[in-house]
Amino acid sequence: MSVELALVLTCHVPYVRTPARDIAGEEALHETIAWTVIPTLELLDELATMGVDAPLTLAWSPVLLEQLADAVVQKHFMVWLDEWETAARLAAARADGDRHLAYLARYIADWALTTRMTFERRFARDLPGALRRHCISRAVEPLAMPALATPLDPRWPTLDRLQLQLGMQVIEQRLQVAPRGLWLPECQWHPDCAAVARSTALQYTVIDPTSLAEGHALSRGCWLVPGALAAVVRDTAASLRCSSPTLGYRGDPVYRGEQREPRWGLPTLARDGAPYDPYDAFQRAAEHAADFAAYLGALAATDDAVLVVLPLDATVFGRGWIEGPHWLRTLLTLLRDQPAVRLTTLGAALPPTDWPAPLVHPGNWRAPGDAPAWQAFQRELAAAELRVRTLAHQLAEVAGERRRALLQGCREVLLAHGAPDAVRGARHLQACLSCCELAARASWNDDDRVGLEHLEECDNPFADLAALLPLFA
Numbered sequence: 001m002s003v004e005l006a007l008v009l010t011c012h013v014p015y016v017r018t019p020a021r022d023i024a025g026e027e028a029l030h031e032t033i034a035w036t037v038i039p040t041l042e043l044l045d046e047l048a049t050m051g052v053d054a055p056l057t058l059a060w061s062p063v064l065l066e067q068l069a070d071a072v073v074q075k076h077f078m079v080w081l082d083e084w085e086t087a088a089r090l091a092a093a094r095a096d097g098d099r100h101l102a103y104l105a106r107y108i109a110d111w112a113l114t115t116r117m118t119f120e121r122r123f124a125r126d127l128p129g130a131l132r133r134h135c136i137s138r139a140v141e142p143l144a145m146p147a148l149a150t151p152l153d154p155r156w157p158t159l160d161r162l163q164l165q166l167g168m169q170v171i172e173q174r175l176q177v178a179p180r181g182l183w184l185p186e187c188q189w190h191p192d193c194a195a196v197a198r199s200t201a202l203q204y205t206v207i208d209p210t211s212l213a214e215g216h217a218l219s220r221g222c223w224l225v226p227g228a229l230a231a232v233v234r235d236t237a238a239s240l241r242c243s244s245p246t247l248g249y250r251g252d253p254v255y256r257g258e259q260r261e262p263r264w265g266l267p268t269l270a271r272d273g274a275p276y277d278p279y280d281a282f283q284r285a286a287e288h289a290a291d292f293a294a295y296l297g298a299l300a301a302t303d304d305a306v307l308v309v310l311p312l313d314a315t316v317f318g319r320g321w322i323e324g325p326h327w328l329r330t331l332l333t334l335l336r337d338q339p340a341v342r343l344t345t346l347g348a349a350l351p352p353t354d355w356p357a358p359l360v361h362p363g364n365w366r367a368p369g370d371a372p373a374w375q376a377f378q379r380e381l382a383a384a385e386l387r388v389r390t391l392a393h394q395l396a397e398v399a400g401e402r403r404r405a406l407l408q409g410c411r412e413v414l415l416a417h418g419a420p421d422a423v424r425g426a427r428h429l430q431a432c433l434s435c436c437e438l439a440a441r442a443s444w445n446d447d448d449r450v451g452l453e454h455l456e457e458c459d460n461p462f463a464d465l466a467a468l469l470p471l472f473a
Contacts, residue, residue, distance in 0.1 A: 011314035012061035036318025039325035059183035061149040062170035085112035091264040141345035144179035148418025154192035204230040211363030223357040249288040250321040285323040289330035300340035377422040409435035
């Protein structure tokens with residue numbers, strides 16, 4: 001009797017990069033870098049240095065990897081850290097006898113300085129490059145994701161295929177490893193999307209238990225397409241134990257809360273409103289790691305060959321639970337002394353040919369809203385997609401400025417497809433149509449060139465889309 005534990009570290013930040021000097025709007029990205037990305041890379045380096053065999057599966061979205069590699073984002077992250085350090089040192093100097101504020105402010109200032117040194121000196125600002133080393137050494141197995149981390153939607157097979165192929169291209173380019181598995185947001189699987197996944201030669205994906213027929217449970221996995229596309233099921237009980245804000249570890253009142261001290265903007269309170277103490281919080285994280293190790297040990301003693309697929313998302317692990325990386329570090333250390341619990345990647349746990357092929361339905365998959373504004377946007381998206389595909393076919397040999405405009409039109413329609421709401425999606429659709437108009441015109445004026453340059457500067461993830469023009473065509 002044993003347990004195989006597949007830890008899946010997931011992370012996604014929508015495209016928030018701003019070309020201006022003002023970093024407003026990028027806070028979610030900088031917080032993710034500081035409290036999830038850098039601690040994860042530090043942990044991977046520690047494990048490699050110690051010779052600890054702790055394979056991990058990683059699903060970082062392609063648009064996140066592109067932003068991590070962006071020089072503007074890197075510069076803005078340094079500015080963000082400087083702002084934290086400046087505010088913390090001022091708070092420490094002017095604490096007016098508030099000993100706890102002074103203590104915590106010094107702690108935050110030291111954290112900002114240390115994080116800056118790690119980012120600049122240890123990783124040379126190249127966070128995708130730091131991750132690449134661990135992927136090449138097979139300590140980390142990367143999963144594919146749609147480029148903008150959008151759920152697959154059977155109503156948009158062409159855009160789904162483009163998003164997925166672009167996502168795989170970005171991951172392979174940035175990490176130098178071709179992904180074998182697919183990760184979808186919230187494990188939202190629709191059976192009609194199997195053809196899109198198979199078009200990329202991916203071998204497996206992760207689904208939610210709600211996608212299985214009622215009363216059907218799997219301890220290992222199943223086939224979505226027999227012999228071609230396998231699926232493993234995320235473990236709901238283990239996920240709730242770690243990530244639930246009410247029942248899970250991260251909801252413990254001693255952990256750092258989101259409320260900030262009004263004068264200096266520093267997070268000085270724990271989740272229960274009491275003064276936050278990093279020492280107590282990180283000690284509690286170690287206790288929770290020991291509890292989870294004991295939980296896995298008890299599971300190994302009662303079940304046969306169980307595969308526990310545990311996603312740890314950045315919104316609750318790292319950025320939303322800054323003590324989470326310490327919890328993981330302690331857990332991996334404790335599991336070294338538990339032979340009944342073996343760490344594995346999802347690829348290493350792939351199926352024997354006799355895995356079942358149960359009936360799978362949409363489960364937790366949800367279509368976009370039915371509001372009139374959203375329905376109108378969907379119709380406009382369909383028209384823009386057709387316009388881009390038509391131009392990509394007609395102007396396959398176009399060069400120079402017109403080709404740049406066509407490539408930007410491709411980028412804008414993908415951004416519209418992945419937009420979180422109809423308002424932002426409509427902005428990208430308008431930009432897409434403007435680019436299509438430019439691409440179709442033989443002569444331009446200076447205003448046309450300035451307009452295209454502005455769009456290229458503002459909406460520039462996936463700078464090399466040339467390989468996707470034949471797909472649009």
